[in-house]
Amino acid sequence: ATEIAGIAGRKDFSMICLEKSLMNREVGFAHRLLGIFREHGVSFEQCPSSIDSISVIVEDAQLQGVDELILDEIKRQLEPDHLFLERNLALIAVVGEGMVRTVGIAAKIFNALKEAGINVRIINQGASEMNIIIGVAAVDYEKAVRALYAAFVIDSRTGSAGG
Structure with a gap:
């Protein structure tokens, strides 16, 4: 059995990232943030977070004409310490049931990208462990997909080092 079932991705994403000290102690913070996107008819692709930061990743097309409105509303309602919009991102999913409880999958992903000289901007893995999303x-999108393909697909077929 192979470690992964596939690698897929798309370009044309943007990320709105906000940082706020002790954000994790504010009940309903993420709900209020996502409510701002809902009010402007924008759905999100991913929403990675940590203790003091949360990012909302959306398709570029959904932000057209509302990006400044959303940023202004976030500033007004949530009062972040830092807020920025990053454009020109791509998301890549590495997926497969073989990833579940398999030690070293993330290391293999990030090592392949490191060897290819690619900086990872986003990391997101759900509790199911069946996929890892990287931004x-x-x-760097095509180069990243090639590096990941070499690391996993070539490895499993030939036993060579790949990537």
Whole structure:
């Protein structure tokens, strides 16, 4: 059995990232943030977070004409310490049931990208462990997919080092 079932991705994403000290202690913070997107008819693709930061990743097309309105509303309602919009991102999913409880999958992903000289901007893995989503600069998208394909697909077929 192979470790992964596939690698897929798309370009044309943007990320709105906000940082706020002790955000994790504010009940309903993420709900209020996502409510701002809902009010402007924008659905999100991913929403990675940590103790003091949360990012909302959306398709570029959904932000057209409302990006400044959303940023202004976030500033007004949530009063973040830092807020920025990053454009020109690509998301890549590495998926497969073989990833569940398999030690080293994430290390293999990040090592392949490191060897290819690609900076990872976003990391997101759900509790199911059946996929890892990574975000890279859109200009690195094809190179990243090739590096991941070499690391996993070539490895499983030939036993060679790959990537």
